[in-house]
Amino acid sequence: MFDMPTLTPGQYSLVYNMFSFTLASMLAAFAFFTLGRNRVAPKYRLSLLVSALVVGIAAYHYFRIFSSWEGAFTLVDGLYQSSGEPFNDAYRYVDWLLTVPLLLVELVLVLSLARDKSGPLLTKLVIAATAMIALGYPGEILNDTSMFSERGLWGLLSTIPFVYILYVLWGELGGAMGTQPPRVAVLFRNIRLLLVATWGFYPIAYMIPFFGLSGAGAEVALQVGYSIADVLAKAAYGVMIYAIARAKTDADGWSLESRSYAAASSGDGITAPATVNA
């Protein structure tokens, strides 16, 4: 943790600029989800608000990670060498502890299932997500290089709740797609794939020491990989949540123009005063 490898200016700058790119993306996503949440029907806005919290929390942590990266190196003879200050990678775990459960919350909320269904689903997924992160951390801070080590054991334990989350997403939540509009079902399948593809990066990163990879190249690849995975798993994922909310808003017959439901297509009998919607 303390001894960062010596980096060339190109390597150092690549990570530096990826962190900056991620921070800018998270801040822009925060602005979009907060300012744009009134474009969907009221019942989907809580989901967009949670999306905003996720990217907001990530922006805070990338700001800290960025500063920590700067502090961990000094430029000596044209090379970036360890300054002796630690690069605090633990910010990532603190971030995940808060954001990973919230990512599942926004997905369940946007589907607006019946309360007796969404309540237990949320409880199960939040507990599993928290356990997944909490069980990974004790292994992360060990420097074992064999898969059959304490690090490997914690990684394995952390994988159990991860598999459980996938099981819920494909089983129980997948089954609920039958009652959703077709366009929502397609978007749900896509966001679920995005989730697996991006979340899948983190266990691979966790196993890097097992592959015998270390040094400057591995460190740079890891930080760049984390940045891309975070932008996709949080900002792009949130945009897909927004797309689902829009599709459901349309299906419900809620009009952005009149900010109310069209009399014909809405089942709950709420009509806007003196407004006719298509």
Add this chain to the structure above:
Amino acid sequence: MFDMPTLTPGQYSLVYNMFSFTLASMLAAFAFFTLGRNRVAPKYRLSLLVSALVVGIAAYHYFRIFSSWEGAFTLVDGLYQSSGEPFNDAYRYVDWLLTVPLLLVELVLVLSLARDKSGPLLTKLVIAATAMIALGYPGEILNDTSMFSERGLWGLLSTIPFVYILYVLWGELGGAMGTQPPRVAVLFRNIRLLLVATWGFYPIAYMIPFFGLSGAGAEVALQVGYSIADVLAKAAYGVMIYAIARAKTDADGWSLESRSYAAASSGDGITAPATVNA
């Protein structure tokens, strides 16, 4: 106060990351309470606004505490040693002086009792909360290690308003639950338990010197304990206030969709102009 114990990198980082976690949680809670307050009926929004103030004030203080912690240590020979700069724990008392009365205010406000009842309740609770913090501080800055000392005396004096607050929460405010919807009564019981469980940590922390505990382990346990207690007592407490506000909003028949009261289900006869709700 000036001589911080020497910490291992693991101990230093644990506290550092807990402070960062708390700061991120408070900022996220601030965003949630401000952006989400229109999701409840207008009469409960002041309570959510007060929740936002509490976590906003706490975020400010944790930002300061974080910087003070960084400044109080220097990394020498792989260990974090006292830099000579003080770690300013007094930020906590300043924070509590502002936030503890407000935490009681948000609880009374969300119950939306009759004005002749809530007015005197607020006055009593705010005075008691302020007295509790103000009486604890003179003892906090003493280094007495015996319970029968000046520190012990101030602690005892501070306990009197604390017991009075519990008396009001269980007696007068508990009695008012008879007129609340059943779901609100359950949530009120839960939030009252959360309050006692988290506020109970502070007198225990105050008594640490009496148990003969000092040095690195005690300092780390204290700071981690404060962080967890603060997140629960302010952010999680605020989320429960939000849950109470939502439950009361539903019971009042206020609709998030039409932003008005349903004519049939609301007892106070407020109807939206020319809008028919199911």
